[in-house]
Amino acid sequence: MAQPVFTPRVFSGIKPSGGLTLGNYLGAIKRFVDMQGSDFETIYCVVDMHAVTVWQDPADLRHATREVAAGYLAAGIDPEKSILFNQARVSAHAELGWLFNCVARVGWMNRMTQFKDKAGENAEGVSLGLYAYPSLMAADILLYHATHVPVGEDQKQHVELTRDIANKFNHDYKTDFFPQTEPVIEGPAMRVMNLRDGTKKMSKSGESDMERINMTDDADTIAKKFKKAKSDAEPLPETLEGLTDRPEARNLVNIYAALSDMTNAQVIAEYAGAGWGRFKPALADLAVEKLAPVSGEMARLMADPAEIDRLMARGAERANEIAQPILAKTFDIMGFVR
Known part of the structure; x- marks a missing residue:
């Protein structure tokens, strides 16, 4: 039997909890923007149903959902080129999530x-x-x-589970209905680390606001945080190997590379032997140039939540046009009378 040909299509989402950071921007949103207009149809989601796996204040959830959508839009997601919506507007996510709960195995979840x-x-x-949210994912x-799904290294396991669920469904029902999704892992700053501890990932929930760059930070705050970021006593090395046991230095080089669309090797070549008194101000200036316009546009968008809601509603209509036939076929394959 000939294998089906699936439309090249990207899906990815960000959970609305705690605000967007530089890690979300470099590890996800910037890459989402780059994939627009390429060889893929691009679908980007605010995965608000994943947020409620832990308790959320309803007002905070509404605000955070709009803020993530504003972050997508401010960074360059074009709602005409991509489909942008929040998950709760497309009920098929929950319906297929339940069906996949009945396909996935407890042992898989335990891993x-x-x-x-x-x-x-x-x-x-x-x-x-x-416990069960990887099945919803x-x-x-x-x-x-x-x-294809653009993910960080820490999410690769969930794409592998997606492939396991697709395989088991296809095997159990003697079909080839679901594709084997491929993770897309690339880029120099896939794991943006804490500005106070280069061994920890930059987090929305860290104790100090100085350890992260928030996507809502203004230019002065961005510059201040990078200039005060933890470094070490040594200048930048001549080669990449010299960063091996220097987590804070490596993190700052990674961030510079990602913001400037350079490789880490190119950054080291430009700044070899430079002290932090030269490199951190240069990084701060670059970050302000790239990020301040995004935070400014986010503020403008958040002042008009009705427009954000309108754009997400339109995106949900387009998402439903793809999702409903796939869900209906899944019900039919499984033998439901409807």
């Missing part, structure tokens, strides 16, 4: 390292949603027959 990290010692007290992707 998910992110659940162990998030649940910690309180695994018995967290929501069932936190698989539904997010396969609901659109997405062939």
Whole structure:
């Protein structure tokens, strides 16, 4: 039997909890923008249903959902070139998520390292949603027959689970309905680290605001944070190998490379032997040049939440046009009478 040909399609999403950081921008949104107008149909989502795996204040959730959408738009996501919406507007995500709960195996969920990290010692007290959310993530992707998902290294396991669910569904129902989605992992700053501790990932929930760049920070705040970022006593090395045991130095070089669209090697070649008194102000200036316009546009968009809602509603209509036939066919394959 000839294998089906799937439309090259990208799906990815960001969870609205805690605000967007530089890590979201460099590790995800900047890459999403770059993929627009390429060889893929691009679908980008605010995955608000994933946010409620832990309790959310309703007003905060509404604000955060619009803020992530504003971040997408301000960074360059074009709602005409891409489909942009929030997950809760497309009920097919929840419906396919339940069907995939019945395909995925408990053993697969037990191997998910992110659940162990998030649940910690309180695994018995967290929501069932936190345990099962990788199945919903698989539904997010396969609901659109997405062939590619841009992810960070820490999310690769979830794409592998998506492939396992697609394989088992196809095998159990003797079909080739769902594609084998490929993770897209690339770029110099896939893991943007903490500005105060280069061994930890930059996080929305860190203790100090100085350890992260928020996408809502103004130019003065961005510059101040980079100039005060932790470094070490040595100047920048002559080669990349010289960064091996220098996590803070490596992180700042990674960020410069990603913001400037240079390789890490090119950054080192330009700044070899430079002290931090030269490099950090240059990084601060570059960051302000690239990020301040984004934060300014986010502020403008957030002043008109009705327009953000209108754009997401239109995106949801377009998403539904793809999702509903795929969901309907899934029900038919599984034998539901409807």
